[in-house]
Structures are given as structure tokens and as C-alpha cells.
Amino acid sequence: xxxxxxxxxxxxxxxxxxxxxxxxxxxxxxxxxxxxxxxxxxxxxxxxxxxxxxxxxxxxxxxxxxxxxxxx
Amino acid sequence: xxxxxxxxxxxxxxxxxxxxxxxxxxxxxxxxxxxxxxxxxxxxxxxxxxxxxxxxxxxxxxxxxxxxxxxxxxxxxxxxxxxxxxxxxxxxxxxxxxxxxxxxxxxxxxxxxxxxxxxxxxxxxxxxxxxxxxxxxxxxxxxxxxxxxxxxxxxxxxxxxxxxxxxxxxxxxxxxxxxxxxxxxxxxxxxxxxxxxxxxxxxxxxxxxxxxxxxxxxxxxxxxxxxxxxxxxxxxxxxxxxxxxxxxxx
Numbered sequence: 001x002x003x004x005x006x007x008x009x010x011x012x013x014x015x016x017x018x019x020x021x022x023x024x025x026x027x028x029x030x031x032x033x034x035x036x037x038x039x040x041x042x043x044x045x046x047x048x049x050x051x052x053x054x055x056x057x058x059x060x061x062x063x064x065x066x067x068x069x070x071x072x
Numbered sequence: 073x074x075x076x077x078x079x080x081x082x083x084x085x086x087x088x089x090x091x092x093x094x095x096x097x098x099x100x101x102x103x104x105x106x107x108x109x110x111x112x113x114x115x116x117x118x119x120x121x122x123x124x125x126x127x128x129x130x131x132x133x134x135x136x137x138x139x140x141x142x143x144x145x146x147x148x149x150x151x152x153x154x155x156x157x158x159x160x161x162x163x164x165x166x167x168x169x170x171x172x173x174x175x176x177x178x179x180x181x182x183x184x185x186x187x188x189x190x191x192x193x194x195x196x197x198x199x200x201x202x203x204x205x206x207x208x209x210x211x212x213x214x215x216x217x218x219x220x221x222x223x224x225x226x227x228x229x230x231x232x233x234x235x236x237x238x239x240x241x242x243x244x245x246x247x248x249x250x251x252x253x254x255x256x257x258x259x260x261x262x263x264x265x266x267x268x269x270x271x272x273x274x275x276x277x278x279x280x281x282x283x284x285x286x287x288x289x290x291x292x293x294x295x296x297x298x299x300x301x302x303x304x305x306x307x308x309x310x311x312x313x314x315x316x317x318x319x320x321x322x
Contacts, residue, residue, distance in 0.1 A: 003208055010212045014219060015152065017159035025154050033284050047286035051277050051298060054158065055305045058273075059312075061162050062169075066313050069171050070320040 020064070024057040076228075079292035083299070084224045085237040087271040090264045091220045092241030095213040100245050101177045101255045102209035105184035110202035118206030126214040134222055134231040147283025149223045150276050156219065157272025164266035165306050169313035174262055177255035220268075224275060270306055274298035 016022045032050045035041045041049065074081060099119075107115035137145060166172040184205070191201055221238050225231035249256060278295050281288060288294035 003204075003211070006208065006212060007215065010215050014216060015155040015159070018162060021158065021162060022155055025158060026151070029151055029154070029280055029284075036284055036286070043285055043287040044289065046284065047277075047281045047288055047294075050281055050284075050286070051301060054154065054273065054277055055301065058158055058162060058165075058305065059309055061158075062165050062309050062313050063316070065162075065166055066169075066171055066316050066320075069317065 018061050018065075021057060021061040024060070025054065028053040028057065076292050079295055080228050081230060081233060083271055083275070083295060084228065084230050085233050087268055087275070088217070088220050088224055088234040088237035089241050091268040091272075092217045092238040093245060093259065094261055094264050094268065095217050096242050096245040097177065097256045097259050097261065098175070098180070099210045099213035100249045101181045102184050103206045104249065104253075104255060105181050105188060106202045106206040109185050109188040110199055114199045114203030115206045118203040118208075119210050122207045122210035122214060125211060126218050129218050130221060130231075130235060134225065134235075137222070137226045138229075143283050143285075145226060145283075146279040149226055150279030150281070150283050152219070152276075153223050153272050154276030154280055156216075156223075157269050157274075157276050159269075160265055161269030161273055161302065161306055164262050164269050165310045165313060167262045168266060168310045169317060171313055171317050177257040177259075177261075181255040220272070224272075266306060270299055270302045273302045 028050065032046050032053070035049070036043065036046045103115050103119050106118065140148070163172065167174050188202060188205065191198060193201075217238050221234045222231070225234035245256065274295055277298050278288065290297070
């Protein structure tokens with residue numbers, strides 16, 4: 001049972017190394033999907049927005065970790 | 073040579089090969105600790121049992137994904153790759169900036185060896201525990217390899233090519249490991265992790281976009297531009313993080 005538990009823990013860790021980063025990525029994908037669905041942006045702009053959004057949330061996750069380590 | 077060899081097939085095989093090296097090196101350290109402490113029989117049996125389960129997952133899950141409509145599959149796999157790839161990239165950037173410590177194979181080997189030596193019981197029980205340790209290490213490290221093989225392979229029907237990349241990495245680590253007979257501490261684990269994080273993030277954005285209906289300029293060529301963007305951003309973020317971290321501890 002420990003091995004099965006460890007497998008599930010490992011699977012969870014694979015996609016949720018940083019919960020806020022995971023939620024931000026999922027939120028970004030949903031946002032871009034809505035923008036495309038409502039035709040508020042062109043498919044090309046949607047792709048650029050998705051890329052930019054991912055880079056911004058990655059920067060935020062890194063800087064947040066730096067701040068957290070500084071306070072420890 | 074297929075028309076998308078350099079834009080899709082080569083990056084996909086390279087990503088699975090490099091990611092597998094990272095994971096197989098970590099698993100090899102534990103298997104080596106088991107082998108040198110409790111003998112090679114439990115180490116080999118545990119490893120083969122775990123490899124069998126992992127192969128079964130690829131053989132069952134890989135072809136099953138072909139029945140899912142391509143746009144749904146690309147969106148699903150793309151989002152998972154984004155989560156996984158950006159997680160790796162974040163960790164690699166933080167390690168490269170000195171914010172997080174680097175993974176140390178020598179230390180991992182020493183810890184595992186000490187733990188195995190601290191166990192007491194009948195010789196058969198100890199062999200059994202050692203076999204389970206090897207099994208668990210290969211299974212857990214291999215899970216990430218299996219995910220990458222399936223995810224990267226499924227998006228463009230490259231399951232066998234991606235598997236080949238992973239198998240080549242396993243063979244390389246085994247041959248080198250058997251030759252040196254000690255933890256492969258000289259493998260630049262974080263650089264590999266950085267590179268794989270960049271590639272998987274690029275694949276993730278590309279396939280998530282395709283799944284959502286994004287029309288990428290240049291089609292598959294956009295993968296290279298996305299990888300370049302993540303690479304440059306990752307290097308920039310690492311410099312920024314290092315500066316901020318060093319300034320705060322000065």
C-alpha cells in the first residue's frame with residue numbers, strides 16, 4: 001500500500017510542484033479558451049497571449065520562491 | 073527523412089532522451105546502493121519488475137490515446153506538459169540561481185546505503201526490503217519518463233520514437249554506470265533539467281494552443297521559436313533570481 005501511495009504522491013508532485021503556479025497556468029488556459037470562444041481575440045493573438053502569460057507566471061513563481069527563501 | 077523531422081521529431085526524441093537521463097541517473101544511484109549493500113540479485117529483480125510495469129503502462133496507455141480526437145488529446149496533453157515542463161523549468165532556474173541546492177548523487181547514494189545498512193532482520197527479509205527499495209526507485213523515477221514518452225509521443229503519433237529516446241538513455245546510463253560502478257555525479261543534472269523544462273514548456277504551449285484552435289504562424293516551426301523564448305526567459309530569470317537572492321543575503 002505504501003508503494004501505491006507513493007506512486008500517487010509522485011504523480012501529484014509531477015504536476016503540482018507549486019500549487020499557485022499550477023492554478024495560474026490552468027487559469028491562463030481557461031482565460032485564453034474563453035477569449036477564443038467569444039472571438040474577442042484572433043487565434044494568433046490568443047497564442048501569443050498564452051505564451052506571454054506562461055512566461056509571466058513562471059517569473060512570478062521564481063521570484064516568489066526567492067522571497068520565501070529570503071524570509072527563512 | 074519526414075518533413076517535420078527537425079521541428080517535431082528531433083525535439084521530441086531529444087526531450088525524452090535527456091529527461092530519461094536525469095531520471096535514470098537518479099534511479100541508478102538507488103539501485104547501485106542496493107546492489108553494493110545487499111547484493112545484485114534483489115537490485116536486478118526489483119529493477120526488472122519495475123521496468124516491466126512501466127513498459128506495460130506505455131504499451132496499454134499509449135495506443136489507447138489514439139482513440140481520443142486529436143484536438144482534445146493535444147489540449148489535454150498540452151496542459152499536462154505545460155504543468156510538468158514549467159515545474160521542471162522553475163526548479164532548474166532556482167537551482168541554477170543558487171536559491172535551491174543542486175541534487176547530489178553522492179549524497180543520495182550515501183543516504184540510501186546508510187538506510188539499507190541500518191535495517192536488521194533475517195537475510196531473506198533484508199534481501200526482500202532491498203529488492204523493494206530498487207523496485208520503488210525505478211518505478212517512481214520511471215513514472216516521469218513514462219509520462220514524458222506518452223505525452224510527447226501522443227501529440228504527434230511519435231510514441232515509438234519517444235520510447236526509443238528513453239530506451240537509449242537507459243542503455244547509456246546502464247553501460248556507463250556498469251563501467252564506473254559508482255554514482256554518476258558528473259552528469260550535469262540541472263542543465264539537462266533546464267533544457268528539458270524549456271522543451272516541454274514549448275511543446276506544452278504549442279499543443280495547448282493547437283487544442284484551443286490557435287493558428288501558429290509557421291506551423292511546427294513555431295515550436296523552435298517557443299523553445300527559444302522559454303530558453304532566453306529561463307536564463308534571464310535565473311540571473312534575476314541570483315541577483316535578488318545574493319543581494320538579500322549580503
